[in-house]
Each structure stands twice: as structure tokens, then as C-alpha cells.
Amino acid sequence: MLAKRLVGQLSASDEYEESMISKLKEVCGFEYTSKLQRMFQDIGVSKDLIDPYRKYCEENKLDDIVDFSVMVFSSNSWPFAAPSNFVLPIELKKPFDSFTKFYTQQKHTGRKLTLVHQHSKGDLQTLYTKPKYILHVSTYQMVVLLLFNKSSSWTVERMKDETQIEDALLLQVLCGLLKSKLITCAEINVDEFDKDFKETDIKMNYNINIAEDFKRIIRKH
Template sequence: MRTIISTEKVEDIKHLWELVNRIPKAKTKLLDMITDHIYQFGINTIQRISETAIDDPETYVKELINIYKKFLEIFGTESYFEAAFDKACHKFINNNAITQKADTTTKSAELLARYCDELLQKGDETIKEKFNEILIIFNYIEDKDVYEKFYRKMLSKRLVDQLRTDGDDDEKLMISKLKVYNLSIMILTLHFTLFLQQTCGFEYTSRFERMMHDVDVSKNLTNEYQSYCKTNNPKSIVNFSVMVLNSNLWPFSSLPNVILLVELKAILDSFTDFYTHRHNGRKLMWLHQHSKGEIQTYFTKKKYTLQVSTYQMIVLLLFNGNIKLTVEGIRDKTQIRPELLVQVLYSLLESKILLCQEITENFQDHDIQMNHTIELTKNFTSKKIRINLNVPLRSIEQQDLECLNISIDKDRYLVIQVDKN
């Protein structure tokens, strides 16, 4: 029987089934052999790509889908092979060379969530077809709670960064597709929401939908604030938008407050007054590490618009009143944590908008010392008029990832405790 199964010829396998169907032990043995054949093929295939795929969600998920499709054509057409087929897929998707290299059975859930994030950022034309493929693998994933946490983390970043302007429909469709399980999740656009809802149920998607609702409410709140400024203080109007997020929904870690320059503090104070008068008892906590803006240069011959993070903006605005500053001086004036500050300065020095005589050409952020002197590059030039200097800060991303892993470990511990009891 094993030889016939290894040929993977559909008609021969069906004929074999007809021969053993009335013999319980032989039938069970055949189904076990089919399960083992699919499982071994899956295990061996993932083993061959494990070195690269462990850090490449697209390669990993596409290979899982290819294996699934291959055996679906052979065994998926007959109901009596369905259980054996599903059992094998469940085994090799949740436990293979990549989950073993990562030393965690949750790696498949993480990579699937990351692949989904990549698709939603790219806005692929075939994205709706790929949602269906994602859900095939999702149905076999044991750690759907881990998928939810990783997906929610990446959803929050997509929504805050506004990487796409037309992504909401795709996000909501995917969320709705997951609603047949009765779990709890959410994803970036309307279509993805619907996909998730169809597969996992409303409870699984409710948190994502409430996050999307926060975004919609924030858009209205921004418009209301602009109207408020026009009525109460027309001179204070700036191109300012805000996202007010429920701290119980959004997986952002907080950082110590920084010192804002007058130019920025006035805007934030104005909005805080507006908001607290409307929502008495609520408290705003500003997440400067996830904020951004634009400033214009006047010290250069040609005017440039710099797209910067709030931390970069705080540092650059210091040079409105200072010709030169030491790194220590910048830290004291801003209270940005040293490990974050050197990354902020590195991005500005690398772009040549700032200058430091003490560093070499091929420097890294750890080469920046507290006694180094920083100044504006007065002869700065660029081919671009609008220059994007905003880059993710490595230590913030690392802190958010650590918080996520702690949350996953905590949930796992609670599950184990419940099982023991």
C-alpha cells in the first residue's frame, strides 16, 4: 500500500481504497499511511527552506500553501480521505523545522500574521485571493491567540502610520472572513475584516473593529478641533491631526515624557484643553515615539520640507536658538533617553542635515558620544524638495516586541495554570 501511495496517482489510490474499505484494520492502516506520507513530505519541504524562511514570512506561507494545494488535488476530492489530509496538514504546519529552530510552536502563527501584514502594506492586486489562502493556513494554526496579538500589533502600526490610504476595505473584508470560529481579532482594511468575521466570529474580530472605530472617531475629532480653532483662535491654526486611541485596545508601550519646545507644546496644550472640556474625566497620554510632522528649513539657500518624527523635530527645533550643541546638551534640553537620542541623531547626521566633526564617515549610532558637538549643515543641499527622514527607532520596536512576547508568555502561563486546576 505504501508504494501505491508514494506514486501519488489518484486513480490507483482510489482503487486501493475500494479494496480495503470493507476491512476496518486495513482501512485504518491506509489512512494512517496517507497521513504519514503527506506529513513527511511537508516536514521535508519545510526543512529544505528553513534557513531562509524563518525570517521570510512570504516564502514560508507560500510553501505551506503549495504543499496544501498539491495534496488537495490528490486527496481532497474524496470525503473519506479528508480527515487523514487535515491531520497531516495540522501536524506539519504547527511543528516543523522552523518552529523547532525558533524554539516555539507559535512561530507559524507569527509568520502568518507577518505575511498578512506585508500583503496589506503592498496592496497587491490579487490580495483578496490571497486572503482565502491565508485562511486555509489559519484554520490549521493552533495558536490563534498568538496570531491575534501579532496581527493587532502590526495593525496598530499600519493604522497609525497610514501606510495606505485605500486599505480599510481590504482590512475589514479579511476580518470578516475569520468569523466562523467565535474567537477575537482584527485586521487593517474592510475586506480583511469581513474575511476574519466569516471564519472566527464577531468576538474574535471585535477588538480590531473597535480599533478601526477609534481611527474613524479621530478623523471627526480632528475636524472638530480645526473648527474650534477657527472660532476661538484663528491665529493658532496649524495643519494638525490627532489619533485618540483606547489604551486597552492598542498594544503600544509608553515611554517617559520628553521636554517639548514652545512651538510644539502650545499645539498639544491647545488640543488637550479642547478634548478635556468635551470629555471630562478622561486623561490623554501622548505617544511621541509614534508621532510625526513636517518642518521647513530657512537656513539653506533653497527651502526644503523635512518629514520627521516628533523626536527628530524636537532636536532640530533646538537649533533655532543654538548654533552648536553637545549631545549631552541635547539630552538635557529634551530628556530623550540616551539610547533613543543617539538613534535620532544618527538618522539626522546620516542625512547630512546635521554635522558632527568628531565622527568618521562610516560611523554607527554607538559611535556618537555625549561630548560630541552637533550643528546644522549650513551648506546642506538635496535634489529633493521634500525629504523623508522619519525612520523607525530600533529600541522602540524592540521594546514593543518584548512587551508582546511577555504578554504571550503570560497568557500561556495562565492557560497552564487553568489546565492544572
């Protein structure tokens, strides 16, 4: 799927994608490929925003904005479902708000940007670990892990209240982090995970802790 390749930056090359769209246009016609062309154009426009945004941050002395890249898509061209609502932590909200302000000043007044967080990702760097680690995670995983900068232990219920992530999705995220051994839960023996273990086996009153080697985590980019 073109959208997945473009968002995940999995394309072999821009030339390959353009060639594929041109061939499809010859066979299937303009109507069939019009959305594909707009998707590809959105990627090009997004790349052109990178340097101006960095200059904007420098001019406005936004030194605390982390390394942050954005793809801006037209909602009627991409096959993405509307994102569910949840609370962005300040580490993520600050760069998003900064880019939104920049974008609206670039002759885009009136347009609304919505963070499609289910297709977003980032890196976290651990502090005070030997060695230090870079964790490549989804936005949801990042939101959960960043909670441990506030407290070393959370019940699942408190996590839900703090993040407003939907129950099923939160349990899915926790299950993945438990299997990766980034977090721990006294009621669950990760080494005994088997095919019968279900995400719903994680109860709302369970206590979740950051793994001993990951005492503090910060957002890197």
C-alpha cells in the same frame, strides 16, 4: 499589522480593512476581532474630530496653532507600549495642549490624553535656504532639530539635558540625522560611516552643529 497600517495611513482603503475584519470575524469569532474593530472605530472617530477642532481654533482665534492632526486611540485596544518621557518643545506642546482642551470639552471630561510620540511624525520647513526644504521627520528628530532655533551648536550632553530623551534613543536619532547630513559633528566623518560605526561612538562631549545649508528651522505642521 492593522495598527501599523492605520497609524501610518498605509491602508489601501477603509472598505478593504472593514472587509478583512468581517472575514476574520466569520472564521475566528467576535472575541478575536473585537480589538481590531475598536481600532478601526477609533480611526473613524478621530476623523470626525478634525473639522470641529479646526472650528474651535477659529472661534478661539488660535491663529498661531500650526496645521495639526490627531488620532485618538483607546489605550486598551492598541498594541502600543507606554511612551518614554521627554520635554516637548513649545512648538509641539502648544498644539497638543490646545487639542487636549478641545477634547475634554467635547463630552470627554475625565479622560486623559497621552501623546504616543514614538508613532508621531511631522514636517519641518527650513528658512533662509535656497531652495527651501520640507523635512519629513519623526517626533524625536523634530525635537532635536528644533533645538537649533535656540543655538547653532549643542553638545550631546546639553541636548540630553534640554530634551530629556533617553541616552540610547538620542544617540540613535543623532546617528540618523548625521547620516542624512542635516547636522554635522567635527569628530565624525560622515562620508566614512561604515558597518562598524556604532551609535555609542557618538560621545556626550561631542559638538553637534546644524548643517551649513540648514541655519534655521521652523515647525511647519
